[in-house]
Amino acid sequence: MNIMKNAYPAEKNTFPFTHRYQRCVMASKRISWRIEEDVIQGREFGNKDKFLPDQLSLLEQLDFLTEADQILFSQVQGRTYANIFGLVERFINAKVLEIGQHYVLGDQVALEALVRFSDEEIKHQALFRRIETMTATVMPEGYRFEIDPNDVARAVLSKSTWAVLGLTCHIELFTQQHYRQSIAQCEGLSTLYKDVFLFHWREESQHAILDEIEWREEDNRLSSAERDKSVEDLIELVIAVDQILQQQAEADASYFVSSSLTDFSEQQRVAIAATFLCAYRWQYIVSGIKHTRFIPIVSELVNEAQMDRISQALAPLMQ
Secondary structure, eight states: OOTTGGGSOOOTTOOTTHHHHHHHHHHHHHTOOOIIIIIITTOOOOTTOBOSOHHHHTGGGOTTOOHHHHHHHHHHHHHHHHHHHHHHHHHHHHHHHHHHGGGTTSOHHHHHHHHHHHHHHHHHHHHHHHHHHHHHTTSOTTOOOOOOHHHHHHHHHTSOHHHHHHHHHHHHHHHHHHIIIIITTOTTBOHHHHHHHHHHHHHHHHHHHHHHHHHHHHHHHOOHHHHHHHHHHHHHHHHHHHHHHHHHHHHHHHHHHHHSSSOOOHHHHHHHHHHHHHHHHIIIIIHHHTSTTHHHHHHHHSOHHHHHHHHHHHHHHHO
16 A cells, blocks of 8 residues: 555645745755856866765776876766766756646645756756866866767656656655765865765755655556556666666776776776776666665555566666
């Protein structure tokens, strides 16, 4: 039994989550920030700055890297990390704008919360475009991120709203976890890079709450057959994410090897490529699935057979 469904009032004209939307609006106003004035503050990246913590990059799996290689390895993954967030926020914003239509003639507090959510996602995309330009000035030429955000958005948005909200909730949750448990705690990272994800985290904290509310609301609208199809859509979306990660991991490993001054052996090149893919799967899939909040939410929304399907589909990636 889905106990959450029984907690929602049946009347169409009641707004059971208004107080939660209001808290998100208040928090959004309180922590609002600007890209140049609050985040960048006239600073630049240095060519000896590490970007991503070893806990996320899995750098420690490669014990043969020189100090210079370790910095470059962190920078490559950190640059892609920012680009991936810029990419996913394209389809997240599109879905938020769509969902907001439910509230245009309804709960105006919910509408304000989602409008602010959308505005913040647009700002985040601009921030990550700025970071891409800035990191390019301190890193070797040849880096490629050729995944088109609009193509990805069209593919994602072709799936059910339930599945898109599930993927979005997963993303917002691991965003919180990465910052709190890794980036914020890591010594020796670029202070500018840390600040980028500090400010990003502050606004994403509200987004994660809104994602869960809207996912549950969408679940209430579905028939059993629609939910079953949505579960399949969610599985397909995660597999599609993995295909993107495989593509970028291959490009990043090649760029890293060609940019390093080290003459790596074939065995080392294989290990580098494997570590890039393992790290990206950990960052964008596994860490979200292992988040203490994600699986409990999914378990409340789907039945046992559907949960088994999800688990079986994700098992190869979890390794």
